[in-house]
Amino acid sequence: MANDHAANTMLRSPLGRVRGLGSAKGGTHHWWLQRLTSIALLPLTIWFAFSAALLAGASYEDTVAWIGRPWNAVLLLATIALVFHHIASGIQVIVEDYANQEWTKMSSILAVKAICALLAIASALAVLRIAV
């Protein structure tokens, strides 16, 4: 009965608790990056969708020439980096929501991140190989 308040008081200061970043141990960083990548991907998506549509049925030479054009290569590299970051963080949230076991959650998230990183590097390498 000593003191209800004492039992509920932590040695941590309120600022320390905020910096401890809550139950997800990540604060708003993950959430914020999801929004940032989505905003950046908005113009890139519109650009890529219509560029891809215009390349429908294009020959190998025309396609390679299009990818190799400096601005296209730069925008493709930006798109690749942002897309895979956005995918990895999006699938992470889905896994966190639906996976019940800690080990399935952890291993799925790590696997998704590894696959996304490898695909991003491979795609970037392809663009660079054509453009450089």
Next chain:
Amino acid sequence: MSIMKDSREATMIGRRTDGSTIRRPLSPHLQVYDMLQMSSALSISGRITGVIWSLGVLLMVWWLLAAAAGPEAFTRVQWFLSSWLGLLILFGMTGAAWFHTINGIRHLAWDAGYGFDIPSMYRSGWAALIATGVLTVVTWIVAIIAWA
């Protein structure tokens, strides 16, 4: 304390601003929603189209790698993408991508604090569906004109 069976339990114990502990409510799962409601139907569709689009990005990776690999590999991608199955997948992907994009704009507006009330939410929901249809058709008209 017993061993937790469900790791989500760990996130169910929160603290109030004064530091006292509180048991948070468990977030409701899919089955509690009426999926014929615009709100929940479009909400889960945003997530599903995100997953579909993620898989669709594999086609972009294949396309880029094939272009880098040479004419033979590229011919194979073109063959698949212009096949009956390829076109069907691409068409579905276009719809999923546009929906995810436009629904994402709704989410960004909500994050900024706009359009939360039910009438606005329904209006933006219908707008998102119509815009998805229009943009999908426009993208394919561009593709068909480019192809022809």
